[in-house]
Amino acid sequence: MLVSATEMLKKAKAGHYAVGQFNINNLEWTKSILLTAQELNSPVILGVSEGAGKYMSGFKTVAAMVKAMDEELGITVPVALHLDHGSYEGCYKCIKAGFTSIMFDGSHYPIEENVAKTTELVNVAHALGLSIEAEVGSIGGEEDGVVGAGECADPKECKMIADLGVDMLAAGIGNIHGKYPENWAGLSFETLDAVQQETGIMPLVLHGGTGIPEDMIKKAIDLGVSKINVNTECQLSFQEATRKYIEEGKDLQGKGFDPRKLLAPGAQAICDTVKEKMELFGSVGKAND
Numbered sequence: 001m002l003v004s005a006t007e008m009l010k011k012a013k014a015g016h017y018a019v020g021q022f023n024i025n026n027l028e029w030t031k032s033i034l035l036t037a038q039e040l041n042s043p044v045i046l047g048v049s050e051g052a053g054k055y056m057s058g059f060k061t062v063a064a065m066v067k068a069m070d071e072e073l074g075i076t077v078p079v080a081l082h083l084d085h086g087s088y089e090g091c092y093k094c095i096k097a098g099f100t101s102i103m104f105d106g107s108h109y110p111i112e113e114n115v116a117k118t119t120e121l122v123n124v125a126h127a128l129g130l131s132i133e134a135e136v137g138s139i140g141g142e143e144d145g146v147v148g149a150g151e152c153a154d155p156k157e158c159k160m161i162a163d164l165g166v167d168m169l170a171a172g173i174g175n176i177h178g179k180y181p182e183n184w185a186g187l188s189f190e191t192l193d194a195v196q197q198e199t200g201i202m203p204l205v206l207h208g209g210t211g212i213p214e215d216m217i218k219k220a221i222d223l224g225v226s227k228i229n230v231n232t233e234c235q236l237s238f239q240e241a242t243r244k245y246i247e248e249g250k251d252l253q254g255k256g257f258d259p260r261k262l263l264a265p266g267a268q269a270i271c272d273t274v275k276e277k278m279e280l281f282g283s284v285g286k287a288n289d
């Protein structure tokens with residue numbers, strides 16, 4: 001059931017668990033995530049970066065695919081279709097295409113400009129029933145060519161943006177997209193705590209969910225994180241399973257070259273990763289809360 005992320009995140013914040021945002025890249029990804037959410041009776045957020053949107057031939061294609069798949073697979077758990085790290089223009093494109101949620105990433109603008117653009121987009125998104133995420137303090141690492149240094153957000157700036165009425169707030173706390181380097185200092189719980197103190201009931205978003213140790217994930221949820229984004233980990237699971245299939249020569253046996261067979265182990269691996277994350281985040285069984 002396609003919905004905005006507002007209600008599911010309010011419930012997650014109140015219930016001290018987090019909803020997973022899993023980024024999609026194609027039909028197999030989408031199907032694996034939707035079926036796993038349904039099996040586990042968990043709410044879920046499908047994240048679409050601008051690059052992935054372009055790869056799938058545009059946000060309209062993505063929205064049409066997700067809507068149809070949601071219906072034809074009989075998905076009854078709450079599903080939000082969310083733009084990940086959207087530009088100002090990208091937000092408008094997704095609103096028009098029929099997304100149920102957007103993220104405006106204005107973290108690279110001076111705070112005044114981030115406030116002005118976020119204010120405008122909050123009004124537009126809410127008038128149409130969409131939820132909106134904003135960002136303060138950039139997330140480290142590289143995603144679709146956008147490179148962030150991974151700074152920690154200023155809690156006062158977080159309050160400024162939270163007060164604009166956004167539904168969820170991504171605050172940089174030393175998190176990084178992609179694999180974490182050996183010398184990573186870990187999440188800054190001091191920053192997270194200070195942000196939570198300033199923003200109160202606002203659901204906080206933890207980007208860069210891949211590779212964060214379980215104890216840190218649990219502590220982050222305790223300190224107010226209600227949405228956790230995972231992308232690279234599903235890509236790695238898919239890659240590993242597909243590599244194994246080919247290295248075992250299975251594509252050379254019988255009709256092993258059939259894409260439905262060739263992509264099946266990777267698709268199953270995504271299901272397994274999503275399941276593991278939903279269990280860790282505590283969202284299993286929360287679809288009808």
Ligand code: 13P
Pocket residue numbers: 023047084085176177178179206207208209210229230231232233
């Ligand atoms: P990872 O690729 O590190 O899991 O990060 C995903 C993310 O934060 C998407 O916005």
